[in-house]
Amino acid sequence: DTAVSQTPKYLVTQMGNDKSIKCEQNLxxxxxxxxxxxxxxxxxIMFSYNNKELIINETVPNRFxxxxxxxxxxxxxxxxxxLGDSAVYFCASSxxxxxxxxxxxxxxxxxxT
Amino acid sequence: DAKTxxxxxxxxxxxxxxxxxxxxxxxxxxxxxxxYRQIHSQGPQYIIHGLKNNETNEMASLIITEDRKSSTLIxxxxxxxxxxxxxxxxxxxxGGGNKLTFGTGTQLKVEL
Numbered sequence: 001d002t003a004v005s006q007t008p009k010y011l012v013t014q015m016g017n018d019k020s021i022k023c024e025q026n027l028x029x030x031x032x033x034x035x036x037x038x039x040x041x042x043x044x045i046m047f048s049y050n051n052k053e054l055i056i057n058e059t060v061p062n063r064f065x066x067x068x069x070x071x072x073x074x075x076x077x078x079x080x081x082x083l084g085d086s087a088v089y090f091c092a093s094s095x096x097x098x099x100x101x102x103x104x105x106x107x108x109x110x111x112x113t
Numbered sequence: 114d115a116k117t118x119x120x121x122x123x124x125x126x127x128x129x130x131x132x133x134x135x136x137x138x139x140x141x142x143x144x145x146x147x148x149y150r151q152i153h154s155q156g157p158q159y160i161i162h163g164l165k166n167n168e169t170n171e172m173a174s175l176i177i178t179e180d181r182k183s184s185t186l187i188x189x190x191x192x193x194x195x196x197x198x199x200x201x202x203x204x205x206x207x208g209g210g211n212k213l214t215f216g217t218g219t220q221l222k223v224e225l
Contacts, residue, residue, distance in 0.1 A: 004156075041198070041217070042215070043157065044214070044215070045212050045214070056212055090156050090157070092157075094211060097211065099211060101159040101162075102159060102211065104155075104157045104158065106155060107155070
């Protein structure tokens with residue numbers, strides 16, 4: 001009964017490939033997020049959706065495209081992967097767009113070779 | 114968002130209180146102080162938040178100075194499982210989305 005789950009946990013792929021990471025939350029929350037944690041451990045927000053509507057879109061290359069088929073799911077698709085995309089990607093959710101508490105998933109470690 | 118400053122690392126003996134400081138001297142009147150922690154290889158976990166008053170929950174206490182320029186997170190009886198990176202974040206919660214900006218945090222090591 002994991003609250004926020006991500007698949008896969010590990011992803012190793014070559015430069016130039018296209019890959020997707022999936023996220024699901026069973027908390028009934030309205031808002032979901034994608035964060036990226038780089039090799040120096042800095043954690044930065046990338047996107048946020050509220051009820052399938054994009055509300056936060058940080059300065060992220062347009063190779064990254066989030067998709068929210070419903071409010072319980074937020075997937076991240078990455079085109080033409082580059083070495084610099086190697087990082088841990090965390091999905092999170094919160095009850096609504098102004099909630100103080102965000103619930104994070106276990107992360108997906110992406111390695112681009 | 115107001116910038117925060119935290120010591121890079123701290124040690125604490127198991128069973129003792131862990132007091133983690135955070136400076137946020139440029140905080141605005143409507144900005145909240147949040148604390149999250151990240152245990153190795155896991156996603157961040159919310160701990161507590163506050164605006165002006167001291168707050169306490171089952172995990173920790175948050176003490177905010179009267180001028181709100183600094184705060185202290187207190188884990189009253191630290192255990193080995195509290196070893197983690199602790200992040201102090203200052204942020205206005207708005208309807209436009211709660212965009213948390215994590216700094217470098219404090220690596221807390223709890224030892225026997």
